[in-house]
Amino acid sequence: xxxxxxxxxxxxxxxxxxxxxxxxxxxxxxxxxxxxxxxxxxxxxxxxxxxxxxxxxxxxxxxxxxxxxxxxxxxxxxxxxxxxxxxxxxxxxxxxxxxxxxxxxxxxxxxxxxxxxxxxxxxxxxxxxxxxxxxxxxxxxxxxxxxxxxxxxxxxxxxxxxxxxxxxxxxxxxxxxxxxxxxxxxxxxxxxxxxxxxxxxxxxxxxxxxxxxxxxxxxxxxxxxxxxxxxxxxxxxxxxxxxxxxxxxxxxxxxxxxxxxxxxxxxxxxxxxxxxxxxxxxxxxxxxxxxxxxxxxxxxxxxxxxxxxxxxxxxxxxxxxxxxxxxxxxxxxxxxxxxxxxxxxxxxxxxxxxxxxxxxxxxxxxxxxxxxxxxxxxxxxxxxxxxxxxxxxxxxxxxxxxxxxxxxxxxxxxxxxxxxxxxxxxxxxx
Amino acid sequence: xxxxxxxxxxxxxxxxxxxxxxxxxxxxxxxxxxxxxxxxxxxxxxxxxxxxxxxxxxxxxxxxxxxxxxxxxxxxxxxxxxxxxxxxxxxxxxxxxxxxxxxxxxxxxxxxxxxxxxxxxxxxxxxxxxxxxxxxxxxxxxxxxxxxxxxxxxxxxxxxxxxxxxxxxxxxxxxxxxx
Numbered sequence: 244x245x246x247x248x249x250x251x252x253x254x255x256x257x258x259x260x261x262x263x264x265x266x267x268x269x270x271x272x273x274x275x276x277x278x279x280x281x282x283x284x285x286x287x288x289x290x291x292x293x294x295x296x297x298x299x300x301x302x303x304x305x306x307x308x309x310x311x312x313x314x315x316x317x318x319x320x321x322x323x324x325x326x327x328x329x330x331x332x333x334x335x336x337x338x339x340x341x342x343x344x345x346x347x348x349x350x351x352x353x354x355x356x357x358x359x360x361x362x363x364x365x366x367x368x369x370x371x372x373x374x375x376x377x378x379x380x381x382x383x384x385x386x387x388x389x390x391x392x393x394x395x396x397x398x399x400x401x402x403x404x405x406x407x408x409x410x411x412x413x414x415x416x417x418x419x420x421x422x423x424x425x426x427x428x429x430x431x432x433x434x435x436x437x438x439x440x441x442x443x444x445x446x447x448x449x450x451x452x453x454x455x456x457x458x459x460x461x462x463x464x465x466x467x468x469x470x471x472x473x474x475x476x477x478x479x480x481x482x483x484x485x486x487x488x489x490x491x492x493x494x495x496x497x498x499x500x501x502x503x504x505x506x507x508x509x510x511x512x513x514x515x516x517x518x519x520x521x522x523x524x525x526x527x528x529x530x531x532x533x534x535x536x537x538x539x540x541x542x543x544x545x546x547x548x549x550x551x552x553x554x555x556x557x558x559x560x561x562x563x564x565x566x567x568x569x570x571x572x573x574x575x576x577x578x579x580x581x582x583x584x585x586x587x588x589x590x591x592x593x594x595x596x597x598x599x600x601x602x603x604x605x606x607x608x609x610x611x612x613x614x615x616x617x618x619x620x621x622x623x624x625x626x627x628x629x630x631x632x633x634x635x636x637x638x639x640x641x642x643x644x645x646x647x648x649x650x651x652x653x654x655x656x657x658x659x660x661x662x663x664x665x666x667x668x669x670x671x672x673x
Numbered sequence: 674x675x676x677x678x679x680x681x682x683x684x685x686x687x688x689x690x691x692x693x694x695x696x697x698x699x700x701x702x703x704x705x706x707x708x709x710x711x712x713x714x715x716x717x718x719x720x721x722x723x724x725x726x727x728x729x730x731x732x733x734x735x736x737x738x739x740x741x742x743x744x745x746x747x748x749x750x751x752x753x754x755x756x757x758x759x760x761x762x763x764x765x766x767x768x769x770x771x772x773x774x775x776x777x778x779x780x781x782x783x784x785x786x787x788x789x790x791x792x793x794x795x796x797x798x799x800x801x802x803x804x805x806x807x808x809x810x811x812x813x814x815x816x817x818x819x820x821x822x823x824x825x826x827x828x829x830x831x832x833x834x835x836x837x838x839x840x841x842x843x844x845x846x847x848x849x850x851x852x
Binding site: 329330331332335360361374375376381382383384385389392393394436440441443444445455457461462463465469471513514516518520521522523524525528529532534536537538539540541542543544545648649 | 717
């Protein structure tokens with residue numbers, strides 16, 4: 244327990260409009276509430292939940308065991324959000340992770356965002372094959388049973404659709420929850436076979452510079468991948484968060500390219516063709532290219548840039564009264580670790596460094612937290628991440644000045660949430 | 674990545690090239706060798722040089738008839754769009770405030786159109802069109818966009834020669850430039 248002198252030092256503002264030292268929650272936790280002028284939430288009227296009554300679930304034995312557990316019925320409101328599909332289809336669209344309803348960094352598999360181009364195929368693993376061919380000495384076919392015999396690695400890493408946060412390109416700030424705007428990002432523990440091992444067995448030719456990865460869905464979704472990435476950290480992923488992949492995440496096998504735009508991590512992987520040049524598929528030419536104001540377009544924009552968002556407070560999560568609050572959110576970078584996360588409560592005039600929850604992993608979602616004593620006045624909350632390359636998030640104005648308003652992919656600007664005196668949180672361009 | 678290193682074997686006076694695997698893991702070699710016929714059945718991707726394009730051909734007129742019956746309900750009359758992606762027009766709009774991205778205004782390679790139609794269209798029945806039908810609908814869409822003449826026929830020889838209007842307006846972001 245820190246001394247009272249340390250405690251009062253921690254309660255001093257480290258940046259404008261009430262941001263407190265990032266160690267405040269780490270060192271003292273709930274012991275602080277009620278101390279040093281911090282307001283305690285006003286207690287409501289006593290109900291049957293309060294002592295001295297004993298709750299009914301202690302007066303009879305509970306339910307028995309189950310073969311597979313699901314979230315409790317009181318969590319029924321925690322669902323994927325922003326579900327949209329192309330007109331006339333149910334399977335060509337996206338659903339988003341409700342970021343503001345989760346904590347920690349692992350996305351439950353059932354809440355992982357989805358982006359499908361031809362629906363979720365119902366694949367019998369016994370009838371699925373992975374073919375590796377093209378510029379190789381030995382074209383190979385793998386059954387799923389064969390793949391499971393290979394040495395595997397596990398990594399906790401994010402996938403972000405490069406179209407994530409696109410609503411932020413609209414002229415007026417979009418309404419909706421944090422997840423509805425920024426929820427095309429999720430983080431899982433992925434387990435699978437390093438692609439390099441399979442490619443080595445096939446024996447790539449000297450001029451093998453690229454590969455074409457193709458899925459077994461109705462869109463036969465396909466992307467070109469640089470050989471250098473394939474040999475570096477690409478996984479043939481079979482497990483997600485400890486269990487076999489969910490159908491909507493590529494069951495029975497998917498490609499996983501850490502840090503790269505999500506579309507390239509081809510789900511339901513059935514074919515890898517080793518090539519000398521990119522194939523120039525639909526999804527790397529007509530889509531997933533970033534149109535600039537000049538009329539030129541960026542092509543092969545692979546790594547997802549450094550980015551962050553405050554998940555609490557955020558829209559649809561109103562603050563219940565002034566006093567001590569935790570500001571919490573997620574930061575990530577497709578090129579490595581997040582090294583610094585700064586938070587502002589005064590619209591960016593002053594910044595304080597937030598605490599990063601360990602472990603801080605490369606190309607993974609990273610949870611950040613900082614204490615904030617809200618005085619009940621208007622506030623504009625922002626977060627700004629920096630990664631190990633030294634890159635940090637641009638302002639929205641800077642990003643749009645550089646790339647125009649039509650680039651559609653790779654939006655990574657600083658997000659601003661406005662807090663009104665009533666505690667309501669709104670998306671603002673500030 | 675493989676890191677070649679030169680190792681001298683003591684006493685023998687010979688030098689051998691050793692490939693050291695950063696991943697330090699060997700596979701059990703349980704993939705089965707694929708036959709040419711197996712590969713041919715699955716190898717549907719077509720790069721810009723057209724290698725792998727199948728035999729067959731298609732005319733603009735044949736494509737118009739096919740389009741009306743199998744594509745128009747989603748992509749509108751003559752590729753005008755609605756309810757789904759617009760396929761025709763938009764040239765000259767890309768640097769303006771409301772760019773219209775279509776096959777004609779945006780797509781850099783004509784081979785991509787053949788490849789994509791073959792693998793994914795029409796949406797309710799992918800991989801159902803014959804090669805002649807795919808060439809034909811490709812020809813029709815290229816013609817509607819003013820890229821080829823009404824009399825042009827698309828086949829494995831002519832399609833890769835089509836130069837798309839927006840071909841030279843892409844900037845490669847990979848490999849990354851040195852910082």
